[in-house]
Amino acid sequence: MNFALNSLPQREAKERNNGLTMVMDKGLSIREAEDFLSVSAQYVDLVKLGFGTSAFTPNLQEKINLYQNAGIKCYFGGTLFEAFVIRNQFDEYRRVLDQYGLNCAEVSDGSIEMNHQDKCNYIAELAKRGTVLSEVGSKDANVELPEDVWLSQMRNELNAGSWKVIAEARESGTVGIFQGSGQAKTSLIDGLLLQIGEENILWEAPMKSQQVWFINKLGTNVNLGNIAPNEVIPLECLRMGLRGDTFHSFITPQTTTAN
Amino acid sequence: MNFALNSLPQREAKERNNGLTMVMDKGLSIREAEDFLSVSAQYVDLVKLGFGTSAFTPNLQEKINLYQNAGIKCYFGGTLFEAFVIRNQFDEYRRVLDQYGLNCAEVSDGSIEMNHQDKCNYIAELAKRGTVLSEVGSKDANVELPEDVWLSQMRNELNAGSWKVIAEARESGTVGIFQGSGQAKTSLIDGLLLQIGEENILWEAPMKSQQVWFINKLGTNVNLGNIAPNEVIPLECLRMGLRGDTFHSFITPQTTTAN
Amino acid sequence: MNFALNSLPQREAKERNNGLTMVMDKGLSIREAEDFLSVSAQYVDLVKLGFGTSAFTPNLQEKINLYQNAGIKCYFGGTLFEAFVIRNQFDEYRRVLDQYGLNCAEVSDGSIEMNHQDKCNYIAELAKRGTVLSEVGSKDANVELPEDVWLSQMRNELNAGSWKVIAEARESGTVGIFQGSGQAKTSLIDGLLLQIGEENILWEAPMKSQQVWFINKLGTNVNLGNIAPNEVIPLECLRMGLRGDTFHSFITPQTTTAN
Numbered sequence: 001m002n003f004a005l006n007s008l009p010q011r012e013a014k015e016r017n018n019g020l021t022m023v024m025d026k027g028l029s030i031r032e033a034e035d036f037l038s039v040s041a042q043y044v045d046l047v048k049l050g051f052g053t054s055a056f057t058p059n060l061q062e063k064i065n066l067y068q069n070a071g072i073k074c075y076f077g078g079t080l081f082e083a084f085v086i087r088n089q090f091d092e093y094r095r096v097l098d099q100y101g102l103n104c105a106e107v108s109d110g111s112i113e114m115n116h117q118d119k120c121n122y123i124a125e126l127a128k129r130g131t132v133l134s135e136v137g138s139k140d141a142n143v144e145l146p147e148d149v150w151l152s153q154m155r156n157e158l159n160a161g162s163w164k165v166i167a168e169a170r171e172s173g174t175v176g177i178f179q180g181s182g183q184a185k186t187s188l189i190d191g192l193l194l195q196i197g198e199e200n201i202l203w204e205a206p207m208k209s210q211q212v213w214f215i216n217k218l219g220t221n222v223n224l225g226n227i228a229p230n231e232v233i234p235l236e237c238l239r240m241g242l243r244g245d246t247f248h249s250f251i252t253p254q255t256t257t258a259n
Numbered sequence: 260m261n262f263a264l265n266s267l268p269q270r271e272a273k274e275r276n277n278g279l280t281m282v283m284d285k286g287l288s289i290r291e292a293e294d295f296l297s298v299s300a301q302y303v304d305l306v307k308l309g310f311g312t313s314a315f316t317p318n319l320q321e322k323i324n325l326y327q328n329a330g331i332k333c334y335f336g337g338t339l340f341e342a343f344v345i346r347n348q349f350d351e352y353r354r355v356l357d358q359y360g361l362n363c364a365e366v367s368d369g370s371i372e373m374n375h376q377d378k379c380n381y382i383a384e385l386a387k388r389g390t391v392l393s394e395v396g397s398k399d400a401n402v403e404l405p406e407d408v409w410l411s412q413m414r415n416e417l418n419a420g421s422w423k424v425i426a427e428a429r430e431s432g433t434v435g436i437f438q439g440s441g442q443a444k445t446s447l448i449d450g451l452l453l454q455i456g457e458e459n460i461l462w463e464a465p466m467k468s469q470q471v472w473f474i475n476k477l478g479t480n481v482n483l484g485n486i487a488p489n490e491v492i493p494l495e496c497l498r499m500g501l502r503g504d505t506f507h508s509f510i511t512p513q514t515t516t517a518n
Numbered sequence: 519m520n521f522a523l524n525s526l527p528q529r530e531a532k533e534r535n536n537g538l539t540m541v542m543d544k545g546l547s548i549r550e551a552e553d554f555l556s557v558s559a560q561y562v563d564l565v566k567l568g569f570g571t572s573a574f575t576p577n578l579q580e581k582i583n584l585y586q587n588a589g590i591k592c593y594f595g596g597t598l599f600e601a602f603v604i605r606n607q608f609d610e611y612r613r614v615l616d617q618y619g620l621n622c623a624e625v626s627d628g629s630i631e632m633n634h635q636d637k638c639n640y641i642a643e644l645a646k647r648g649t650v651l652s653e654v655g656s657k658d659a660n661v662e663l664p665e666d667v668w669l670s671q672m673r674n675e676l677n678a679g680s681w682k683v684i685a686e687a688r689e690s691g692t693v694g695i696f697q698g699s700g701q702a703k704t705s706l707i708d709g710l711l712l713q714i715g716e717e718n719i720l721w722e723a724p725m726k727s728q729q730v731w732f733i734n735k736l737g738t739n740v741n742l743g744n745i746a747p748n749e750v751i752p753l754e755c756l757r758m759g760l761r762g763d764t765f766h767s768f769i770t771p772q773t774t775t776a777n
Contacts, residue, residue, distance in 0.1 A: 087525055
């Protein structure tokens, strides 16, 4: 914070358990990743190398090192995990994680059908070697998971060893916890909060309106994910009430006088 | 202009009073700002460090220097001014402007209720130390300012010392002079043009369709703002009739023959 | 491909005739172009300097050299060709192409009325000095070209010397082969495929949904254009079935078991 503004909300500092920001990198170059970190490193907890992009970018190892050295957990998008699993190559996937020195992994079943006990076994297996995030919710806009399925899956996955469960929304913000229009499924989200607990959930919220909605509902230190690299600073403004949309969320209006 | 094309519209050169382009920087790194300037410096008059972003970016002083040395006026977004004012910290705000050597400032009341005389006093106060831009219009889509309020506020603010008045549209282009759909409020804009004068207004117009609308209405050298850094060159094409949308705005169709 | 994934679709390697990716550069700086190439050069066949942007960017020669040295065909957007033609400056246009060492050119009539024989003459003339791409379809959303006009124009232009014909969609993806909503005109596209042949057409498809549609219809190695620089890696994921949207397009679901 460059300025001595009074009455700002209290922002958790890294390394933190609440107020997480997870960024999606869809193929940044090394220099672009450096640029991003030079501005935003202190505000970012997790970088996901989105879906299968890590398969195609050169200098993958160098980029992973860059993120890890900046105190950021770096991991492959869940779709890559699923691409290995559907080919019965989970052992190879674990080998890849070791090869690149990744101590964080995502387990998801957004694109494939997976027995839920199998999913929990994958979580338990990967939790032996590092942090696991697991994702709940389908990437298919036509698949509507009932609330009790969301609840039981999240509970089981946390029990199996997930650090946080991720509530699916995709890069677009139009599935999972959001409707096709991008509007939040309020009742579902309330259920998850009540039964699973805010501290255990990371909400994918790529649209500004979704970030605003969650910050107004859960405050400065809500866990948000699928943030674009160049939206981290604007998000920090939203969290701290220094953008129009949340300006009044953290400060009481008062009579002002010009001097 | 790299090519010897005939019959191009006349573009005002910097330092200019018309044809201004104002860019919104939402948190560029130093190297990203350098990249932006290496291509676009000659086309840009003003850079706004959008809303509260300047509170969070490291190397703020270095970036301000970079813009100023490129002959660009650099200033903090009005929301930051309002964040200081609502906390009764206007003196601190002035101190910050001095500290960073900013000779340009924005005065706005898009997020807070402010007595209009107070606003004019802030303008007069800041005009003693440099250029002032003041913004009219609410950031709230539900607030519809009547035309006569737009007119009297703009008039008073110019009298108080504003160099230009900014017609609000936000980064989204969906409030103020635009409807929620992004369409221009034609009658309001015509009133402002008639009563305030084109040379005194800078129009926020982040969407391409809005830029096209203003260029077709007011010509190459209309003052436009809230342009994304990587949209300055495309905007220059629109201004000069070298993009499909304004191709016919500046040249009469003629019979062409292949040789 | 960084990982040893089994059963991936076969991707044509450069220099290739199918599976082309054409990127639109709207004014990148040298360093941004280098960043882009450092990640994506091996996946990109063509870079279009979009509409008139090449008229305004400094270091144009350096950027063209950069792309050409990376094994990428670089050319000016068709709107620039039209801007010279409407001014009766085609000779000057040819001189500019020579000056910058461009061995690839686009011929289009998206913004001007042009006798079709004249267009074919321009194609034949420019084909003497290098590769020609010619574009069919209007940039005007209100102009609906009948299918037989699309067919005869494409045929004539290929006969006149075009390497590929480009099916117009603009940067927005809302005209030409797409409806205003961005949805594909299926029947028109089927007609073009049947009569002109997939290998002769490059489809402008800037939206992800459009890329998905074409990949699901025509496979990994469909020719796609107007891709944003930072969307090349995500597109490669779509082509290879490593993103949710095409995950099942190239692999048969199977029973998976956790170990």
